[in-house]
Amino acid sequence: MMLSEVSGYADVALPVAQFRTHLRLGRGFGEDGLQDDLLLGFLRASVAAIEVRTGKVLIARGFSLRVDDWLDGVAEPLPVAPVTSVSAVVLVDVEGAEVALAAGSYRLVPDAQVPLLQSVGGLLPTIPTDGHARIGFNAGMAADWGGLPADLGQAVLLLAAHYYEYRDETSLTAGCMPFGVTSLIERYRRMRLGAVR
Known part of the structure; x- marks a missing residue:
């Protein structure tokens, strides 16, 4: 990760x-x-x-999380909170070819401690051998100091x-x-x- x-x-x-x-x-x-x-x-x-x-x-900003193996086949914990949105989930194979998952195949489970990327209706897709998944998301408690x-x-x-x-x-x-x-x-x-x- x-x-x-x-x-x-x-x-x-x-x-x-x-x-x-x-x-x-x-x-x-x-x-x-x-x-x-x-x-x-x-x-x-x-x-x-x-x-x-x-x-x-x-302060709100965008992040990218690289995951080599799912911790759980149904949901992947995100390392920071609060996550406000997941912008993309992409599977990347060993040669760098990318496949973006459909936005309807996963959802964000908000949580103050451990937000989750969760599969909708089944398991998260298999990460290619020697590849990884890249999760783009936005997180932050506030847009600015105020x-x-x-x-x-x-x-x-x-x-x-x-x-x-x-x-x-x-x-x-x-x-x-x-x-x-x-x-x-x-x-x-x-x-x-x-x-x-």
Whole structure:
């Protein structure tokens, strides 16, 4: 299994001005945007870290999942949530020839923890020998920053501020994820039960 991001989110989806205020950076000196690239980097890093810890995609974007074998013949768990739509399922043989499955032959089973790609009326088709299946899907809790739950937004800001403050730190002591962040994201963490990849 290999998950790839196929469409990212734009910088304008991140709250740089709000983050600047959160950090209490000076304003009105004609250089307000001087650190914006640095701040964007810390915001992107904190979004990525929180997504990894929770298994949730915060800002909506497209993904491609490569699967060499179905975990289950009826349904395949998707590695992130919430999945909003499945755009394509393609079988690829060893020579690279592709066969797209009809959209009516599968469906998305939404779930806050483990969404599923499920066969409609039978088993998922057999993946060709030495080939794979490619599942295209869209996932995300919100289209932009304003749509995120307040606790996740606050966790991103706190973690980005921590990265900003400890940007020169190379040891694990002071540079680890702060307790305040872990407590804010705890209820979103994925519960690992059963046969999940």
